[in-house]
Amino acid sequence: MNAARLEQRFAAIKKSGRGGLVTFLTAGDPDGETFRQILNGLPAAGADVIEIGMPFSDPVADGPAIQAAGLRALQAGITLKKILQAVREFRATDAATPLVLMGYYNPIYRYGAEKFASDAADAGADGLIIVDLPPEEAAELREPAVKAGLHWICLVTPTTDGARMKKILAHAGGFVYYVSIAGITGTHSAELQAVREAVTGIRRHTDLPVAVGFGIRTPEQAAAVTQAADAAVVGSALVGTIAESLDGARGEIAEKVLRRVGELAGK
Numbered sequence: 001m002n003a004a005r006l007e008q009r010f011a012a013i014k015k016s017g018r019g020g021l022v023t024f025l026t027a028g029d030p031d032g033e034t035f036r037q038i039l040n041g042l043p044a045a046g047a048d049v050i051e052i053g054m055p056f057s058d059p060v061a062d063g064p065a066i067q068a069a070g071l072r073a074l075q076a077g078i079t080l081k082k083i084l085q086a087v088r089e090f091r092a093t094d095a096a097t098p099l100v101l102m103g104y105y106n107p108i109y110r111y112g113a114e115k116f117a118s119d120a121a122d123a124g125a126d127g128l129i130i131v132d133l134p135p136e137e138a139a140e141l142r143e144p145a146v147k148a149g150l151h152w153i154c155l156v157t158p159t160t161d162g163a164r165m166k167k168i169l170a171h172a173g174g175f176v177y178y179v180s181i182a183g184i185t186g187t188h189s190a191e192l193q194a195v196r197e198a199v200t201g202i203r204r205h206t207d208l209p210v211a212v213g214f215g216i217r218t219p220e221q222a223a224a225v226t227q228a229a230d231a232a233v234v235g236s237a238l239v240g241t242i243a244e245s246l247d248g249a250r251g252e253i254a255e256k257v258l259r260r261v262g263e264l265a266g267k
Contacts, residue, residue, distance in 0.1 A: 005098040005126050006151055006174045009048055010209040010230060019226020021265045022211050024051040024102065024235030026069035027086060028078030030242055030253065035073075037254040039090055043097045045258040046265025048231060049175075049211075051129070054083055054103030061131045065236045068243060080111050084123040091124030100153060100174070102129040108141060117144040127151030127174040135167050142171055155179055156202055158194070165205050175209040176202055177233065180216075180225075196228040222264050234264055 013020040023042055028035050042050050055070035055078055062070070087099055101120060108116045108130070120128070128145050130138070135154075142152045151174030156165055158181065169176065180195055199210050212225045213233025222232040241260050245253040 005096065006049070006100075009096075009098050010175065013048060013230060014209075018266075019223060019229075020048040020209075020211070020231030021046055021222065021261070022049040022051060022213070022231050022233040023047040023238060023261055023264075024053060024213075024233060025238060025257075026053040026055055026066060026073050027083040028055065028073030028076055029069040029239065030072050030246060031076045031250070032078070032082065032086075034250045034253055036086055036089065037251070038257050039086065040093070041254060041258045042261060043094055045261040046267050047097070047261055049098045049100060051100045051102045051233070051235070052083065052087070053235075054080060054101055054107060056104040056107055058106075059104065063236060065239045065243065069239045080107055080116065084119055084125075087120070087123040087125050098126040098174075099124065100127040100129060100151075101125050102131070105130050105133050105141065113141045114144040117141065117148040117150060120145075121148035121150050125150060127153045129153045129155065129177060131155060135171070138171070146171075146173070151175075153177055156198075158198060162201075162205070165202065169206050169208075172206065172208060175211050175230070176206060178202060178210055178212045178229065179214050180212050181214045192224050192228070195225055199228045219264050219266060223266070232264075234261075237264075 025038060055073045059067050059070055127150050145152055152171055153174045154168050154172040155177050156168060157179045178198055195212055202210050209230035211231040211233050212229040216222055216225060216232050216234050217237040225232040238257055241257050242253055245256050
């Protein structure tokens, strides 16, 4: 495990003068082999940081596209152990690209917080985003995660005021994920000026890089967001590409997703 991967990647993005691209995919969607094909191809396609969604049966923060992806993955038999094995296999061939595990606390609680943190770090993950753990309740996972060398990546929203942001970011690491809309994933997009103002406000509270997500679907939107932030996060658009391609051959699904990542990265 290399705890410095995220810092190194964002430093390289800043040095290059370009905007970063963070891609999100649901682990095991639409099946284990196709997911691995996509995952392994993401760095060459242009992904700077990879978020791997851990499917959960009650994904309250996710819109229809990612909910459907999670259901497909669960029906295909994905588990936390299989997700960590996919991380381990990816890390065996790629020592540089940061991997962040994103999801809900219930499956991790059942797995065991300390064991999960240790196993995730050993597999080669770099950070965790747990969307339903507020700072008041996060210590039981955050502390073993940080002890294991994982970054505790925090979410900030348009409704987060200064006092709340200070509390949220007190233990943050890796980068800050700014949720640019009030609502669920994949529904609508924020206005650029609002994103600029929000990122400026976040930077008053932290020196961590800021990645902006929710509602970013096109190369133009990604480029616009990174005029203000360090990186754009794209998830529903990629998951939607999978859903639109389910009638085709599995190899074609991977090709289409990776082609779209290349477009978003400006390749």
